[in-house]
Amino acid sequence: MLLHLPTSVTEAQECMAHGAVPVGGATLIWAAWQRDGFPEQAMSLRNLPEANAIGPGSLGAAVVLNRIDDRVPEVLRRAAAGVGTGAVRRTATVGGNLVGSTLRCLLPAALVLDARAVTLETDRTYETDLAEAVAKQHLLLGLRWREPLASAYHKAAGDAGGPPPLVVATAVHAEDGGRRLRVAVRDGYEVLSDSTPLDTDAEQALHALERTEFGSLDPAARDVIRRQVTALAGRVSDS
Numbered sequence: 001m002l003l004h005l006p007t008s009v010t011e012a013q014e015c016m017a018h019g020a021v022p023v024g025g026a027t028l029i030w031a032a033w034q035r036d037g038f039p040e041q042a043m044s045l046r047n048l049p050e051a052n053a054i055g056p057g058s059l060g061a062a063v064v065l066n067r068i069d070d071r072v073p074e075v076l077r078r079a080a081a082g083v084g085t086g087a088v089r090r091t092a093t094v095g096g097n098l099v100g101s102t103l104r105c106l107l108p109a110a111l112v113l114d115a116r117a118v119t120l121e122t123d124r125t126y127e128t129d130l131a132e133a134v135a136k137q138h139l140l141l142g143l144r145w146r147e148p149l150a151s152a153y154h155k156a157a158g159d160a161g162g163p164p165p166l167v168v169a170t171a172v173h174a175e176d177g178g179r180r181l182r183v184a185v186r187d188g189y190e191v192l193s194d195s196t197p198l199d200t201d202a203e204q205a206l207h208a209l210e211r212t213e214f215g216s217l218d219p220a221a222r223d224v225i226r227r228q229v230t231a232l233a234g235r236v237s238d239s
């Protein structure tokens with residue numbers, strides 16, 4: 001297997017055109033290659049500046065999870081800090097987590113930031129809807145978002161090898177002279193997300209959320225949402 005380490009977008013596009021498979025930290029793909037056979041060519045974005053940006057408002061796909069610090073919003077930082085073990089976080093990348101893993105702890109956090117995916121094709125780079133980029137497994141260069149006023153993240157305790165633990169991510173954004181609350185929940189392997197205006201008190205927003213898919217979550221999950229939204233609304237009204 002030939003591993004390419006492009007240092008420019010043009011070089012990365014050439015590698016793509018030659019069929020190089022993207023690789024992040026190889027924490028997942030290595031086992032698949034050992035089982036199914038190695039590709040002729042692979043490409044890591046670790047030497048590509050566009051894939052290594054960290055904040056404000058951007059995060060590169062080649063950034064290793066344990067490098068994600070307070071240059072990004074709390075919700076994303078805490079999501080990264082809660083992935084797997086220290087050994088996994090020292091190696092796994094943003095791109096591998098969002099596009100290549102089934103757990104995708106970063107996805108709810110990125111959704112509440114209303115993040116856009118910056119993706120690479122052989123003839124262009126372009127910004128697109130994150131959920132679509134993930135679903136279609138586009139080659140991810142990074143994420144871009146508008147800074148929120150405040151954000152929060154909760155991941156329930158879980159057993160190794162057990163069902164994916166509940167994740168609740170929230171963020172409040174300034175919008176049209178008011179505020180918008182975005183909420184995303186990982187329930188099993190499914191990720192739900194929605195948003196609602198946030199006025200002075202959280203109750204109205206919570207009622208609006210109850211009328212969305214969140215209303216059919218189990219009571220324990222809805223309780224976590226309620227507590228997180230109430231605390232977050234308190235933080236933004238104090239600021």
Ligand SMILES: Cc1cc2nc3c(=O)[nH]c(=O)nc-3n(C[C@H](O)[C@H](O)[C@H](O)COP(=O)(O)OP(=O)(O)OC[C@H]3O[C@@H](n4cnc5c(N)ncnc54)[C@H](O)[C@@H]3O)c2cc1C
Pocket residue numbers: 021022023024025026027028029030045061062082083084085088091092093094095096097098099100101103104105106137138139140141
């Ligand atoms: C012990 C263990 C515990 C874990 N616990 C968690 C957890 O709690 N939460 C969680 O979310 N995840 C968890 N994971 C998954 C972990 O986050 C993944 O291993 C990791 O995200 C894969 O990242 P990687 O950079 O190593 O990807 P790789 O293994 O290199 O690649 C995985 C896939 O992603 C593709 N890929 C890589 N980069 C890109 C890119 N830029 N664009 C498009 N496709 C790309 C590859 O082609 C491949 O198909 C755990 C993994 C392990 C081994």
